[in-house]
Amino acid sequence: MTMSGATASRGQLSAGRFALFTAICLLAAMLLEDALALGPARPDFVLVALVYGAIRWGAAGGAATGFGLGLFRDALALSPLGVHALGMTLLGYGLGKLRETLYLSAPLVDLALVAGAKLVLDVIVLVGASGGAWGRFEMRFFWESPADAAYTAVLGGLLMRLFRR
C-alpha cells in the first residue's frame, strides 16, 4: 500500500480540522488533565496530538512536531527542559517511519499506537528523570504508566472519532 493510498483510506481530517484537533488537545493538556485523572491514570493529550500529527506528516514532520510538543510538555510539567522534547522527537520520528512503512488504517491500530507511544515516552522520560534510580522507575513504569497509556489511548481515540465525523 502506498502512502497516498493509505492516507486516502484513512479518511484523513482536513488541515483546518486537524489544526482544531491539535489546538483542543493542547488546551485539554493545559486545563483538563488534572480534572480527568482517574485514580492513578492521567491522560496525556500532548502525546495524542503527537501520534496523530506524526501519522499525518511522516518522519520529518513527526520529529519536528515531537520536538515542539515536547518543549511544550516540558514547560507545562516544569520538567528539565529537553526531556520530553528528546522523547517526543524520537517518538515522532519513529511513528512517522511506521506510517510510511505500515498499513495504518484501523482505529484500533491508532489506539495501540497511542498506548505504545505513551509507554515508550514514559521509558525515555523516566530513564532521563530517574537518573538511574531503578526503584522510582519501577514503581512509575509498572504501576502508573500502563494505566496512563490505556486511558490516554481511549480518550485520544474518542476525541479523534469526534473529529472524523
Next chain:
Amino acid sequence: MPLFRRELRSEAVAGGLVLASLILLALPDARQTALTRTVHHALLLPFAETRARFAGYVGLRQENERLRAEVQRARLELSAEAAYRAETEVLRRMLGFAPDQPVRLLPARVVGRDFDTLPTTFLIDVGRRSGVIENLPVVTQDGLVGKTLDVGEDASLVMLYTHPEFSSSALLVGGDHLEYGVVRPTPEGELHLFLPLRSSSGPGDRIVTSGYGGSFPRGIPLGKVADVREDRRLGLQRIDVVEPEVRLGEVTAAFVLLRGTVPGGSAGDVPRLFWPGFAYPPMSGEELGRSPLSAPDSAGADTLEAGEGAP
C-alpha cells in the same frame, strides 16, 4: 534516489532536533529552570484564570462527593449508635433486674424469630448445656415472654404468648380484690383473660401469672386490662382484653427462669418474683407466694395442662 534524499532529510531533521534536545538538557540547571519557567508562564498565564476555575469546579465536585459520603457514613453510624444505645439500655435494665430475683435467671439472646404476620416463636442461644429444659418460663424485665418449647444443646425454641397453644393461669390484681382466670391468645393476635362471669375487673387492672398450672411461678407480669367484654355466645364468661407488658417485637434478649418445676406439680410455691409496680396486696386466707389450699377453677391452665383446665 528522491526517496533516499527524503529519508536522509527526515533523519537529518530528527537528528538535528535530538541534538537540540540534548543541548537543552545539557544546559546548567539554573539556566534550564529559568527557561522552563519563562515558557511555562508564557504558555499558562493566559489560561490561569480558566484553569483555576476548572480546578475549583473539579475540587468542589470532589469535595461535594466526599461530603456526601461522609454524611451517609455519619447517618449509618448514628443509626447504628441508636440501635446500640437501645440494646445497651435493655441490657442495663436486665442487669439491674436479675440480682433482685430469688430464682436463677439465665440470660439469653434472641438469635432467630419467625416472620409470620404474628410471631409465635423465638430462638434463643441457650440450651441443654446451660441447664435449660422444656417448659421453663422465659421473661424480660417487663414480664412474661413465653416458655421453652424445644431445647437443643445450645439453642432453644421459645413458645411466645402469641402462640396458638399458649395459655397461662392468671391472677388479676384489682386493687382490693384478686380474680383468677386464664390468659390465652386469639387467632387475631389479641391476648384475652377469661374470668368467671361474676368477676369484677376494670381497665388498668394488672394481670400476673397466678402460679397454678405448673409452668409459671406466681407474679410474672402478663399485662393490663385494656377492655372488658362478655362472651356473647354463651354469656358465661367475662373476657378481658389484655394489653401485654412485653412488646415481642422489641425483645432482643431475655431470661430463662432456671427454677425447675416438678412434672405435674405447681410452680406457685416459688418465692414471689419481684417486678417493680407489680406487687399485689395480700389477701385473707392466702399467703403471698404460696398456693392456696383449694385450687381455683383455673388451676392447671398453664400450657402443659391446657387441654384440661381451659375454660
